[in-house]
Amino acid sequence: MDIGAMSRGPGQAGARRGTARAIAAVVLTAGLAGAGTLVTTTEPAQAATTGETVSSVSTASSVGTASSVGTASSVGTASSVGTASSVGTALSVGTASSVSTASETGVNCRRVKCVALTFDDGPGRYTDALLRSLAAYRARATFFVVGQNVAAHPGIVRRTYAAGHEIGSHTWSHPDLTKLSAASVRAQFARTDRAIKAAIGIRPKLVRPPYGAFNATVRLQARRPVVMWSVDTLDWRHRDSAKVARKAVRSVRPGSVILFHDIHPSTVRAIPQVLKSLSKRGYRFVTVSQLFGGRPPRVVYSRG
Ligand code: NI
Numbered sequence: 001m002d003i004g005a006m007s008r009g010p011g012q013a014g015a016r017r018g019t020a021r022a023i024a025a026v027v028l029t030a031g032l033a034g035a036g037t038l039v040t041t042t043e044p045a046q047a048a049t050t051g052e053t054v055s056s057v058s059t060a061s062s063v064g065t066a067s068s069v070g071t072a073s074s075v076g077t078a079s080s081v082g083t084a085s086s087v088g089t090a091l092s093v094g095t096a097s098s099v100s101t102a103s104e105t106g107v108n109c110r111r112v113k114c115v116a117l118t119f120d121d122g123p124g125r126y127t128d129a130l131l132r133s134l135a136a137y138r139a140r141a142t143f144f145v146v147g148q149n150v151a152a153h154p155g156i157v158r159r160t161y162a163a164g165h166e167i168g169s170h171t172w173s174h175p176d177l178t179k180l181s182a183a184s185v186r187a188q189f190a191r192t193d194r195a196i197k198a199a200i201g202i203r204p205k206l207v208r209p210p211y212g213a214f215n216a217t218v219r220l221q222a223r224r225p226v227v228m229w230s231v232d233t234l235d236w237r238h239r240d241s242a243k244v245a246r247k248a249v250r251s252v253r254p255g256s257v258i259l260f261h262d263i264h265p266s267t268v269r270a271i272p273q274v275l276k277s278l279s280k281r282g283y284r285f286v287t288v289s290q291l292f293g294g295r296p297p298r299v300v301y302s303r304g
Contacts, residue, residue: 107290114283134165137276146171176210230253245270257300
């Protein structure tokens with residue numbers, strides 16, 4: 001794990017670097033220490049249920065500090081200003097531009113209702129439309145991207161990150177990692193890390209295994225939090241916008257992590273309704289890292 005690279009940043013971020021390193025080290029240690037404990041999940045629905053307990057182990061730290069982990073190297077001045085203000089934080093231009101996009105936020109998910117919308121399998125041809133919908137609601141989301149798609153469309157990933165969203169790894173070619181050797185699992189993550197770093201300048205801090213399938217080997221090789229979900233919209237099956245929106249809106253709870261796939265146009269069309277309904281109910285749309293105050297547990301299902 002390249003903690004040095006994760007906490008690298010411009011001068012003003014220097015004060016935070018020590019903390020960032022410490023936090024990154026804690027996350028890493030926790031991940032490795034727990035690696036012996038086997039967590040097997042192949043069935044998403046079951047995993048989501050089981051996970052509620054697991055995720056309760058974690059809790060947060062202060063957003064401002066912890067969120068500087070791994071994001072300090074990003075640039076994107078103009079966009080970071082826009083997105084910083086989108087979550088209602090009073091950030092000065094100087095601060096926003098010197099630190100990064102997705103990190104600084106005043107949202108405290110212990111006090112307000114937060115939800116993390118997550119989008120897998122992209123980037124794809126509908127991702128830009130999704131970004132426009134999210135921007136209209138000043139919503140942030142997390143994109144678990146497939147490495148080979150990143151290599152093919154780095155510009156989309158760059159725009160996604162610049163708009164304040166979080167980029168996580170969804171492996172290079174979307175295999176079932178539990179069927180691969182440790183070396184192959186490592187290669188899936190390493191290759192994707194390189195593609196993402198080439199696109200946005202940083203290594204992703206989160207991974208989501210394809211099909212939600214992971215075991216101790218996968219967790220060890222991932223070397224960072226493994227992010228599952230607590231609400232599965234089954235959007236890949238239904239391909240029906242109204243149904244997808246209804247599922248998300250009915251199942252959400254404060255702290256939910258909702259699974260979508262932005263490669264389906266039906267999903268992308270469902271998002272404005274999701275944003276509208278949940279906004280009315282007082283939800284704030286945050287990235288997975290923000291949901292946990294910058295310090296996600298080693299396995300994430302939801303918060304709370
Ligand atoms: Ni997937």
